[in-house]
Amino acid sequence: xxxxxxxxxxxxxxxxxxxxxxxxxxxxxxxxxxxxxxxxxxxxxxxxxxxxxxxxxxxxxxxxxxxxxxxxxxxxxxxxxx
Numbered sequence: 001x002x003x004x005x006x007x008x009x010x011x012x013x014x015x016x017x018x019x020x021x022x023x024x025x026x027x028x029x030x031x032x033x034x035x036x037x038x039x040x041x042x043x044x045x046x047x048x049x050x051x052x053x054x055x056x057x058x059x060x061x062x063x064x065x066x067x068x069x070x071x072x073x074x075x076x077x078x079x080x081x082x
Contacts, residue, residue: 006050014052017070024075031077035067040076 027034035043044056044067053066054076065081 004050010050010052013068017052017068018072021070021072022075023073027070027075027077031068033077033079035076037074037076040067 022030024034024036040046040054040056043060044058047055047057047064049055052068052070054069055064055066056079057064058079058081063081065079067076067080068078069076
């Protein structure tokens with residue numbers, strides 16, 4: 001099994017994001033548009049997860065990108081096109 005050079009960084013991000021999870025309004029103030037799971041499935045095709053990131057393809061224009069997510073409550077935010 002190969003080594004993941006991003007694992008330690010991702011683990012730290014997961015810890016920070018989930019240490020003090022934010023509600024939707026707070027996430028929107030900081031990151032702009034926020035999606036719950038149903039909205040994510042409506043607007044994106046999920047290609048893969050590597051917590052706290054999810055690789056997605058935006059349905060409206062097929063742009064590939066990433067979103068961050070927090071576990072509870074589960075919200076996705078910070079879309080960044082690749």
